[in-house]
Amino acid sequence: MKHIISRYRPLYISSLVYMLQNSEYVIGDYLAWLSRTSDFSQIMYRKKLIETRKARLLKFLLWLITLMLLLIAVVLAFNSLWLISIFILVLAPWIISYIIIIPLYVGYIFIQKPKESQMIISAKKIIAGHKGIKIAIVGSYGKTTAKEALRTVLSEGKKVAATPGNQNTLIGISRFAHKLKGDEDIIIFELGESHVGDIKKLSELTQPDLGIMTGINEAHLKTFKTLERTVATIFEIQTYLGEKPLYKNIDSILVRDNIDKNDQLGFSLKGIGGWKVQNAKTSFDGTEFTLQKNKDILSVKTGLLGLHNIGIMSAVAVIAKEIGLNNQQIHAGFTKINPVEHRLQPRQHHGAWIIDDTYNGNIEGVEVGLELLKTLPAKKRVYVTPGLVEQGEKSQQIHEKIGYLAANVADEIILMKNSTTNIIVGALEKSSYKGKITLVDDPLRFYKNIDQVIAKGDVVLMQNDWTDNYH
């Protein structure tokens, strides 16, 4: 009953606009969220609607449609068509939640799409005329880390521009291209993928001279349907680059299995090409190792946590050398690399270490995080996760794996309750897990009060926070 009443609150309209805004106005995502939601009073629990011009316009339209429905109901009532009138009044919240798609779709087709197409065409021209070296980063995971590392190291000797945040779509990159000054030595593009053909289109837009493939996994399986399609899409960059260099992470099985075994541009925890990794170690302060090729020794020390970073850091070091930076510049650049926000980002709190990996969203990241948790010195190891979203048909298998992995590492496991919780708990039980399991109903309250759960000597790994649309 409470859920039904939540559709009749004045805030219902703002909630609908909030859902549209957080679905980035992608109608399919909005409809999926709509079908999952029963209690609209909780929609804006963690965040609020950002009052952009578009949001205000949509709110106005929704109110207008609501008033029109009321008017129709009143007219019908005056004409003694009581049943239809009541029917419209009762169903008004459902009607407006779907009817809003029409102006949105019309606006997209007739205004936004032509504008975007024009922007993409002009961005392509800007990039084509740019003299700088263009580097494209592709992969299911690790793109942001690779991009930030490359940007920081190369900035020691070159003028570098890189796509900000997660701007990795045709529109995002086009907007970025329009802001380029033209005097950059190097431009780094992060290319995102969610459908077959995405990387091809983005490669044609960014026209890279060099590529980095960070790894392939089940991310976006919901849209790709099969792993083969994911692999094919990410490898679209190889087709575009042809003979131009493409550095590939051969620690990723799906990359390794799809390339030549003698590929000299494959990087891994062991090194890259003739460069060998030695003396690798990781702590709360970061990771350090040396890269050696014949008599040339490169010392690398970064603020990034976890030995899994060594492969991509080796690739970054070698690319920097190829581009013309000397060993001192490369070393200095690496020391400036800090963890990306919410990605294995350590912070000390009341004598405990909290490793914030809430932006991680894949099983490889879970494995890496738990391996790190196992390695770091701790009195008590705590693992916090809601599980992973968008895992499609593999969800059962993946969440069982999370349970088995966590059972071997954590002294205490805290799970944010959702549809995947029982799978993880089941795997923990099958593993005869002896530690404490806590199931949390209200993740926001838990995160806000984390200081009450921790004590000196604890290491807490927090992974995979779910955004509002998945709760």
Place this chain on the structure above:
Amino acid sequence: MKKKVAVFFGGKSTEHDISIVTAISSVISPLELSQEYEVVPVYISKEGSWYSDEKLKDISLYRGPELKNFLEKSKKINILFDDGLTLIKSGIRKEKIHIDIAFPAMHGTYGEDGSLMGLLRMANVPIVGCDMPASVIAMDKVLAKQAVMAKGIATPKYISFSKTDFSESTLNNIKKELSLPLFVKPSHLGSSIGISKVTKFDDLKNSIEVALHYDDKVLVEEGVEDLIEVTLPIMGNQKPVPSLLERPLVKDNDFFDFEKKYINEGGSKNGAKKGAQGYSELPAKLEKNLYDKAVDTAIKSYKAIECQGIARVDLLIDGNTKEIYFNELNPLPGDLYSHNWRANGVSKVQLVERLINYAEESFLQKNAIENTFSTNYLKQF
């Protein structure tokens, strides 16, 4: 089904406000985060009325005038002692809440002094923390001193007297028996309320009058030379577990009064942290032998007063002779001294969970003892 824990706080006491903070931030919130218990707040107003409502778990309710409005609109609760403790909320539909565990978080009078525990004992419900006898002894500084002295633990030389016994001859006796500096303390109050330091006998009478304003029993004791003040939170029943020995660092007025403890950010000039914990050395930097001896003295004191669940023992160390003196025992430390436990690897959630386990353990032991006895005594009447 989750066990229901009633958290009692507020009360007719000078420490009413401190109790609200302890209850909400150190008991209710961690208990709820543990996901193991259903928490029932029981707020006792300054007038002594009892209330229970989910809204009472929100600290913001107590900041302004909202509380008064809220209480005016709320129904008071009744309690029933049939088959345990039951709270009764009156209204159109009478609601009965059966309580599985009682968690007193009421400092000072009517709470920490054992009164509440006495009431809860009659309900035959597990009680978290010190039971009535230990609370009564601990909250009377004179009785506490006598209890530990009986077990061979040293305490500074003192003289105590009641309001009715206080006269010029008491003053003369103090001047004759004790050496300056002296500390004048109300025997029952916590949070350093009414305590003053006397460095010349001319101020003694005034200090005693201040203390008698707060309590009808006063204690005057000798100060310790080259004082090192330390405190140790302890938890457990028969086998007490110590946390870390902590040394409050006070330089301005040589002792930790109410203002410094709770209002003036723990006396810290840089304002690092709020509360007493903001201005202390944790763990106390003492040589190992002295540290261990202090911990041992604190545990012996805890046992001498027969504490259960949790308490904090305050000790005084003579910097020259390294002699350790029992000062006082706090049966319900403010904030449960959770900062100290956390520094020792025990989170707030773990702390309350352990305290509940101790309460249940103690309850089982007490219930194994027969309390009633059938006689023919009444037949003669």
